[in-house]
Amino acid sequence: GTSSSTTGPSAAASPKRGGSFRLGVTGGGANDIIDGQNIVTKPDQARLVAGFETLLEYDEDYKLQTTGLAESVTQDAPDQWTIRVKQGITFHDGKTLSADDVIYSLRRILTGSEGLFGNAGLMSVDPNNMTKMDDRTVRLKLKQADSTIADQLGQYYNGVVPVGYTRSGPQNGTGPYKVQSFNKGQQSVHVRNANYWRSGQPYFDQVTVIDFPDPSAQVNALLSGQIDAMTDIPFAQITVVKAHGGLAVLEGNGAGWLPLCMAIDMPPFDNNDVRQAFRLIADRNALLQQVLSGHGRVANDLYSPFDPAFDSSLPQRHQDIAQAKALLKKAGRENMVVDLHTTDGAAGMVDSANVFATQAAAAGVTINVHNDPNYYGDQYLKLAFSVDFWGTRNYLPQVANGSLPTAPYNECHWPPKGSNYVSLYQQALAEVDTGKRADIIHQMQKLEYDQGGYIIPFFNNLVDAYNTKVQGFRVSKATLNLDSFGHGFRTIWFA
Amino acid sequence: MLDRPGAATGPARTGGIRMFILRRILQGLLVLVLVSIVVFAATQALPGDPARAILGRTATPASLAALREQLHLNRPVLDQYVTWATGLLHGDAGTSLAAQEPVAKLLGDRFINTAFLLLCSGLISIPLSILIGAYAALWRDRPFDVATSLITLVFAALPEFVVGVALVVLFATTVFHFLPAITLIPPGGRPWEQPIALILPTLTLVLAVTPYVVRIMRASMVEVLESDYVEMARLKGLPERLVLRRHALPNALGPTFQVIAINLAYLAGGVIVVEYIFNYAGIGGALRDAVANRDIPVVQALAMSIAGLYVILNLLADIATILVTPRLRTRL
Amino acid sequence: MVKPAIVVDRLHIAIRGSGLEIVNDLSFAIAPGEVLGLVGESGSGKTTVGLALLGHARRGAEIVGGSVRIGDIDVLELDSAARTRLRGRVISYVPQDPASALNPALRIGTQLREVLEAHGFGKSGDERRARIAEMMREVALPDTARFLRNYPHELSGGQQQRIGLAIAFACRPRVIVLDEPTTGLDVTTQAHVLDTVRELASTHGVAALYVSHDLAVVGTLASRVAVMYAGRIIELGPASEMFSASSHPYTQRLIVAIPHLTGGRELVGIAGHAPSPGRRPPGCAFEPRCTFALPECREAMPALRSIGQVHDVRCVRAEDVLHHAPTRSGEVPHDADRRVVQPVLALQGVHAAYRRTTVLHDINFEIAPHECLALVGESGSGKTTLARSIAGLHSDRWGAITFQGTPLQKVARARPREVRRSIQYVFQNPYGSLNPRRTIRQIVSQPLEVFGSVKKGQIDERVAAMLQRVSLTAAYADRFPDQLSGGERQRVAIARALICDPSILICDEVTSALDVSVQAAIVELLHGLQRDLGLAMLFVTHNLPLVRSIAQRVAVMSRGRIVELGGVAQVLETPRDAYTLRLLADTPSLEAALETAAS
């Protein structure tokens, strides 16, 4: 993965005000939404961060910082947190941000029926036990000890909304841009928030977020100057864009990942030998080269590499067909045939499946790939073998989302019965001391590394392109494309 | 051979036409009703849980439950059909499952955009192809004819997306840069406000349709030029242009109209691909989207309206044919 | 003699590229006011000649030599512009088939007007309107604006043909070519058209070339007749001489082939058919069919030599031919014992309709075994409908049709196999009644398969036998209909009927699509069959003279009613019904021809 080569311009150049910025985002459709606390399609991310902000923020090294709305977020006890918001931050409608808004925001997330994205991660917060200490301070009493609340509060989709906020109501956030118009599946126009709390920012008068079902139309638009930046440039086009004067590529080495998911309680994967064999079948570098044209880093079947507690001591797995064959023989599964389900949900999902299928053939395993437009329909999470996609998160939050019986997206049906994984998780949550917590997390990761259902070949970089007249993009470990869309379009400007 | 006098006489004719059009309209309506049933049945058959399909990867059990509740997908089918059909009659196509907006609002602009695109393509391709076809027939087996027949063959052979992409590469991105590669219609904006952005999509569609019409036009023109009455017109000593303009062309047009209608209806299908390539905000994209989202009301609305378009086009074609071929009138 | 209006000299027309001659060394002249009749069977080149007079050759044909002079201009020399000015102004054309020659999409008024406009005939619109009205009156059509607003398909065949005449005469041309303007019209309309032509030609001093394959028709109209055979004129002379003293074997045979209104007699057809272009022998084209042929006839085409001052002929034995005019055999025997036996077929109060319009009213007659009943009447009188009703092809009918005492179901399919076998139908048009995609064997043997009356093995020989019976050879069995001449096809159709050995044969205008010579041969055949096999026959025709030569009794139909029914001689010689009288009067016959010629 090359990041240095494509660094944006030096931040030295002093920002300039004005101009209308047009962003092309891959995907989107009639199910687009704008919601301070939820997304459905990719363009929704850009629209969310343009209008809403979180209490805490991750910096370019994926470290939590109090650059957000909160002036402090502290864990007073394993099961108690206190949040204090900054002074004089106003919503688009001029109302000042207060403790009530924080409480309302958290409650909204915790209301299951709202079906909001952050719900799973904040489970341990007790909606009926949030107390307003003063105008700017809120105390959370948790149902159970949880040391990941701060992490959750930094997730872009846990934005702060004013009291009484609804999706269908006025889009009223603290963010740098106000929604002017929104056409689902087409585009949304956002105008500068004149009294934004960060002085000077934002720089653009107007931001337009445009949906693009077809990536090459997106590239063509960029080439012909009809948009100023685009997300997820097809790897094939990188050379084109680089060759094209006045365009640049921004390659952020985030930690998105495309796992092959084996349901550990469904045949044939209910036998760990089979799972192990499959892990040994994967030639992770080949997958990286073929699927991402090398734009990523080889992974080791574990997620959350940016987590301080990530166990990088575990030996890197390599392809070992012989060993795989042996294990399959042992499991009595020689020359097995299995279906692998995938979809065009995220770039590379179909290719990963195909490439892995080819590699499996070497071990005498026949894999029938099914590219199913209805993949996220009924059978999702009920499949024995499937491909999925994930964004960047720290370990425990990710576990909450994907690796617990209670997790909404537990493709692998992890953990196995009788495993102490869940209790380890509880301990980790309860553990306030980061060092001790890391040890517990290492145990959990070991379990997944040895018995888990994920095959994680690589972490994919976010590769975006933009017109060099746009200044201020920085290479970062941001979760979202284009350096989290230039931090909600506020740290970028036209030269 | 002997052609026995037809039954109808002068005055009866107009009545004949009116009757004919009326019958055609009724038939068209019948077809539409059948279509509506088919569409409804088909969309009912769409498997899987729309709620899931709509929320996609981000669905949570909670959000699913919520959406299902609000879509009330659990009413009896017949009940649903009746409400839907009556809704359609009142111009209310229901609410998009995906967008949570009235279908009409969701598709309104897109309809105008697509319609305009089709209109442009039609207005260009029809006269063009008629002209080319007629001259190909006139200069039968001469270089022009041979050339056209080959060129039309090739273009008929190239899928729209190939033509489209080729045009983009040629005029917008790689070779030249004087045309926009995609068509960005601002919300509430109208396609005709930025004509140059329409050039490439229109051109693509024109190139997709013209070949077929040209070939048919040529065929029927050849037929007519062989006919006795054209020979007779020449033997009457009429100047050639008159022979062509008054005697040959009108009779050749008759059979062609049908094909034009079919092809325009076909355009409505081809537009799906074209809109995809040019990111053109029309019903084509909406359809692809709706199908992927299991957005049943939208699919239904689109299917119905495209079917409607087809029925209308055929009606027009029939009427046009009748107008240029009086003989048919008495057969009505 | 007056200076001829048009002179055709050594005209040669060939199939483009191949050089095969369609029309060969053709010369004649027509004086103003004169009508020259051009006769010959189908494919002899009449139309080609006719068109050539206007300097036009159909796609695929081209004029390769000779000249066509009108006054002192040679049509063939003119450039296309000048030719266009000439056409319709100086020389005009009346097409063979008006139905297809009038533009279906234009009102007849327009089609009349445009020719005037094209030639700047008449200064103003009013003048033209006046001229059009005049024309319409001359061709005996209403001249009302209302009528002119009709479209061609809204006119009857006769009216269409007369519009054709009006267009042709519109600009008062000096020469006019009429290409079988009356083919397909019933006799009454035909008579009208012929009168009109005669009128116009004589009053305006127009030189007319009247093309036809029907000598009788030509005879009533033309002062001189040219007989064409295989692209050449083989005899050219005054009408009178042509009929009384024809000196070419072919002409003679043609005349013998024409049925006579007075005194029925067996017809004698000409075996074989004329060679088409490219297959014409080096010598006399008629030689293979000629009974007078000498060896030398094979060598070279005899030159056109004159016998008598204005009578030319292409035959080395013209003189002998003249003296060996073939005699005509006597009356067709009328068997009297009709009534004693039970009739094969009996109709009582039969009606038939198409949807609401009833076209047959209360038809009653019987047909005895061995008897041939002729059914005559003008076009549209209901002949075919009646025939089809009997055959079970028209189900919308009521009243009793009994076959050998037992009433018949309406639909053929519903009838017992025996009945379907015993009632056989031969269709009007041999080009339509044989499936072009099946071999003659398949066609003829089809009934055998349906009725299963014959074992597989014997089918072929039965087919062969039948082909022999209709005087074809077994060699035809493997051919396809489009490889047969019209006459041969009709024979095949008859064979298909006979192979079921039916007890009654229904023939619907089986000869009306054929040339006289072929027609004669077919009638000969049918007559023989009926006589030998003792077939009962219903012979539908609109050709009265023909009745004489084949039927014992005749039923005259008009507007769906039988107006007269009786013995042939009695009905034709002493008709009682007015309609029959008119029909007889209108029928062009040799007798009439000879009279006009004589006068």
Place this chain on the structure above:
Amino acid sequence: MSVVTPVVSPVLTPEVMSSRRPTGALLRSALGLRRTQIGFGLVLLIVAIAFIGPLVAPHGANDFVGTPNTPSVPGALFGTDHIGQDVWSRFLHGGLTILALAAAATGLGLTLGVAVGLVAAYSRNVLDDVLMRIMDVILAFPQIMLALVAIATVGPNPATIILAVGLTTMPRVARVTRGAAQPVVERDFVAAAEAIGVPRFRILLSEIFPNVLSPLLVEGSLRLTYAIGVIAALAFLGFTTNPGSADWGLMIQENYIALTVQPWGVVLPVAAIALLTVGTGLVGDGIARAAAGIDRSRGAA
């Protein structure tokens, strides 16, 4: 003296001598035309590639031979595709699927369409109307749209695609068949068959059907080109049968994104498909012209 009794002249015209099936004749005379020959040549070429290709392909369809999307790779004639497989090999492997699909779909459509068309034309009654209205209903949906919905409904397996395309082909064929059959039904030889009570089915099959063959041949070739086009377009829109397998339609979809960088991945399959459709088009054209020729001479006979 007596008159000669008629004997059929032994003079036989050449066309009478030569006796050949009209349909066969049609094809033969069609093959006489230059365009038909070229057309056949093209079709044969592509079919040959489809069948022989897999045998001669240098690499497997899924072998990883080099960096993705690079036009010039040693050992890969036309470079690598979006995931580093050999474009040339995948091209050679990928013909069969789309050909089979298109052929099957067209076959289905023709069979059904002809059946419906003939029955409709022959039963000159309400059944005719009913059938044709039903056809109208199907016609009312653009082929691609119906295919889209169908595939979204039951997933993109070959059967679905064949069915969807086949069914949407049917009404178009039915229309043509009916149009061509209507005049034939009125011809006397049909009446002749009815008069002796030939079963309806036989009449349809052996009397009427042979007479609508020539327009059908033309229509058939046209439909084939449409089918190929639709199936390719479906693939382009991302609805294809089993992913990963080499398939021209799929290749286009996978590599279209890289068109400007590595054109071969798209150019090869597109060229093949285009040549194929041009070929079938030319053949149909030739047959049409030949038929026109034959039918005209028959009409004039």
